Amino acid sequence: MHPVTPVRTYVLIWLTLTILTFVTYYVAQIDLGQLNVVVALGIAAFKMSLVIWFFMHVRTDNPLTKLFVFAGFFWMAILLALTLGDYFSRTWMPLGKFW
Amino acid sequence: MADTHAVDAEHAHSPQLRHHFDDMHQQFDSATFGMWVFLLTEIMFFGGMFGAYTVYRTMYPEAFASTSTYMNPAFGAANTAVLIVSSLSMALAVRAAHLGQQKFLQLMLIATMIFGAAFLVIKGFEYHEHWVDMKVPLIGGHWDYSEAPQFAHQAQILFCFYFFMTGFHAIHMLVGLGIMTTIFVMARKGTFGPSYYTPVEVSGLYWHFVDIVWIFLFPLLYLIGHTKKLI
Numbered sequence: 001m002h003p004v005t006p007v008r009t010y011v012l013i014w015l016t017l018t019i020l021t022f023v024t025y026y027v028a029q030i031d032l033g034q035l036n037v038v039v040a041l042g043i044a045a046f047k048m049s050l051v052i053w054f055f056m057h058v059r060t061d062n063p064l065t066k067l068f069v070f071a072g073f074f075w076m077a078i079l080l081a082l083t084l085g086d087y088f089s090r091t092w093m094p095l096g097k098f099w
Numbered sequence: 100m101a102d103t104h105a106v107d108a109e110h111a112h113s114p115q116l117r118h119h120f121d122d123m124h125q126q127f128d129s130a131t132f133g134m135w136v137f138l139l140t141e142i143m144f145f146g147g148m149f150g151a152y153t154v155y156r157t158m159y160p161e162a163f164a165s166t167s168t169y170m171n172p173a174f175g176a177a178n179t180a181v182l183i184v185s186s187l188s189m190a191l192a193v194r195a196a197h198l199g200q201q202k203f204l205q206l207m208l209i210a211t212m213i214f215g216a217a218f219l220v221i222k223g224f225e226y227h228e229h230w231v232d233m234k235v236p237l238i239g240g241h242w243d244y245s246e247a248p249q250f251a252h253q254a255q256i257l258f259c260f261y262f263f264m265t266g267f268h269a270i271h272m273l274v275g276l277g278i279m280t281t282i283f284v285m286a287r288k289g290t291f292g293p294s295y296y297t298p299v300e301v302s303g304l305y306w307h308f309v310d311i312v313w314i315f316l317f318p319l320l321y322l323i324g325h326t327k328k329l330i
Binding site for chain 1: 180
């Protein structure tokens with residue numbers, strides 16, 4: 001079982017997640033070109049990591065569970081990388097920028 | 100003889116310990132691990148939709164950027180905030196169950212359900228707005244994307260993604276509310292305490308996972324392309 005996490009930690013994580021939500025909302029109003037998508041998804045990935053690591057207690061889970069959590073998101077990376085690799089290499093398809 | 104007594108004493112230790120587990124720790128670890136294996140199948144389920152969405156977004160970037168201005172990011176941001184608060188109350192509920200704080204556990208479970216329901220209510224208002232604006236791509240043609248007629252076809256694709264992804268997410272929220280109700284009933288009976296709080300922990304994993312799905316839906320459907328007001 002997990003050690004008990006202090007309330008302080010949970011509240012701090014919640015505060016960080018809320019601030020990041022406002023940050024990502026306001027940054028989206030500024031035109032950064034291609035960087036907009038990078039910033040938006042970067043913040044989302046960071047928020048996800050905080051939720052997994054602290055709220056879902058993966059921080060104190062055993063190595064087997066940690067490995068499976070990592071494997072799940074690694075699989076997602078494979079799905080996206082190979083699918084996009086396929087579509088990007090089809091020169092006859094109308095491909096533009098991500099935005 | 101002494102060994103038998105020792106084993107008996109251990110089995111008598113907790114009525115929640117199933118006989119095929121060595122001890123409560125092993126039972127807890129197996130349950131959380133099993134829940135994570137289930138969540139991996141959920142990653143595959145939502146991953147397919149996220150993958151398809153990414154492909155279409157790269158195929159029709161201008162059209163998707165323009166149609167994302169049909170969305171109201173204020174709704175999305177409000178819902179993200181509500182869902183994050185519900186994740187906090189869920190985490191505190193798990194903590195309370197672990198410490199055996201019965202009253203606080205019930206309070207936090209109710210808070211989680213209220214925030215979860217608030218999310219669905221906001222989502223309902225949003226869906227209603229799309230319906231009034233005639234943006235629901237139903238067969239039969241009760242829709243109108245004449246603000247950007249050159250992208251009308253792609254707008255239907257975008258809204259299909261939007262309704263399927265947010266719709267499946269909303270169904271997961273409904274299931275989560277059902278789980279929370281069950282956990283609340285169990286908590287009322289005083290089932291949980293320091294030696295046994297596995298159901299609360301495992302339901303928490305599910306709740307946080309649904310939160311994570313929304314953390315990605317929010318930027319993808321509401322924010323990216325938001326500055327490109329092509330309409």
